[in-house]
Amino acid sequence: MGHFIVTGCAGYIGRCLIRRLAILFKKPIIGIDNLRYGQPAPNLPFGDFQFREMDVVDYFHAATEAELRGAEAIFHLAAIVGAPACDADPVEAERVNVISTHAMLSALAARNITSPMLIYPNTNSMYGSLAGVCTEETEGKPLSLYARTKIRAEDGIRECYPNHCIFRLATAFGLSPRMRRDLLVNDFVWRARHEGRIEVYDPGAMRNYIFVDDICEAFAFAVLNWERCRGQIFNLGHDGLNMTKLELANTVASLHERCEVIVCEGSDPDKRDCRVSSAKLRSVGFNARIEVAGFRNILADIDGYYAVALAASWMTNLHPVRRKS
Numbered sequence: 626m627g628h629f630i631v632t633g634c635a636g637y638i639g640r641c642l643i644r645r646l647a648i649l650f651k652k653p654i655i656g657i658d659n660l661r662y663g664q665p666a667p668n669l670p671f672g673d674f675q676f677r678e679m680d681v682v683d684y685f686h687a688a689t690e691a692e693l694r695g696a697e698a699i700f701h702l703a704a705i706v707g708a709p710a711c712d713a714d715p716v717e718a719e720r721v722n723v724i725s726t727h728a729m730l731s732a733l734a735a736r737n738i739t740s741p742m743l744i745y746p747n748t749n750s751m752y753g754s755l756a757g758v759c760t761e762e763t764e765g766k767p768l769s770l771y772a773r774t775k776i777r778a779e780d781g782i783r784e785c786y787p788n789h790c791i792f793r794l795a796t797a798f799g800l801s802p803r804m805r806r807d808l809l810v811n812d813f814v815w816r817a818r819h820e821g822r823i824e825v826y827d828p829g830a831m832r833n834y835i836f837v838d839d840i841c842e843a844f845a846f847a848v849l850n851w852e853r854c855r856g857q858i859f860n861l862g863h864d865g866l867n868m869t870k871l872e873l874a875n876t877v878a879s880l881h882e883r884c885e886v887i888v889c890e891g892s893d894p895d896k897r898d899c900r901v902s903s904a905k906l907r908s909v910g911f912n913a914r915i916e917v918a919g920f921r922n923i924l925a926d927i928d929g930y931y932a933v934a935l936a937a938s939w940m941t942n943l944h945p946v947r948r949k950s
């Protein structure tokens with residue numbers, strides 16, 4: 626039985642993904658993560674999960690041929706994620722986002738290994754700021770270091786490893802065992818509850834959103850429908866969840882009676898402003914489950930969690946405790 630390799634398995638998406646893969650596929654999972662933010666190590670109360678606390682570049686330099694060749698799929702999630710986190714440590718952003726991807730591709734090429742399905746999450750912030758609707762054909766105009774490093778990693782995969790499926794993700798929201806409060810939706814919900822006000826920069830900027838569990842479902846869908854997904858790039862968001870930042874702030878503020886929305890001068894380090902279509906992914910059979918009505922329920926879930934959760938520093942990508950460079 627082949628196994629799965631998940632890098633970044635202790636992250637916001639990774640923690641949800643390993644749980645979903647274990648339930649759905651019942652295969653061994655090898656998880657790699659250096660716990661950069663001091664977050665708790667992941668565990669699964671069921672299934673065959675082996676966690677290795679280590680650097681992802683070191684992992685691909687040292688991985689054995691048997692381990693790579695035996696992988697049914699590699700999910701390469703480890704990254705320095707988000708524009709502020711990359712701007713705060715550009716050397717590490719280059720090393721983890723770009724060099725780890727090259728190390729993975731070299732490790733596979735050196736042994737002529739082509740069978741593992743490679744699933745890679747890029748960000749739709751690679752489209753930058755554009756009028757109209759972005760499809761997978763739209764030329765990337767990345768405006769942040771984060772988006773530039775992610776698109777370079779995507780380019781490397783497309784050039785060197787045909788057995789891939791690339792997703793260009795919208796901004797994720799929802800609960801994860803490794804919560805990220807720094808994601809836009811999750812952040813607004815926190816501020817609405819704990820500060821009673823949401824400050825909005827670039828209020829007219831259009832963003833697209835996706836429920837974190839829908840991301841995991843899409844990755845699993847790709848594995849189960851590889852012939853339709855192999856060699857493809859898919860935008861992964863919900864088309865009903867294209868909203869300006871001001872619309873999002875007003876929706877979140879409506880959770881609480883006395884929450885103010887304040888439009889501020891200044892700009893967001895994540896400069897994306899575009900409407901994104903996920904029609905191509907729907908055309909191969911995948912539909913994100915959480916749309917506008919479900920969105921409000923998820924906001925209420927996040928809010929309920931924040932009512933009891935402590936503000937641990939590992940709940941954002943802004944306070945790393947570990948780095949290599």
Ligand SMILES: NC(=O)c1ccc[n+]([C@@H]2O[C@H](COP(=O)([O-])OP(=O)(O)OC[C@H]3O[C@@H](n4cnc5c(N)ncnc54)[C@H](O)[C@@H]3O)[C@@H](O)[C@H]2O)c1
Nearest residue numbers: 633635636637638658659661680681702703704748794797
């Ligand atoms: N969350 C989103 O909205 C979103 C949107 C688009 C794309 N993505 C992509 O999805 C993937 C996962 O994002 P996330 O939201 O879970 O972010 P995250 O920061 O929660 O997860 C990244 C994980 O990588 C780990 N990591 C960082 N440096 C490492 C290193 N040197 N060695 C080993 N592990 C290391 C971190 O500890 C973390 O657990 C990333 O590739 C990201 O670019 C996420």
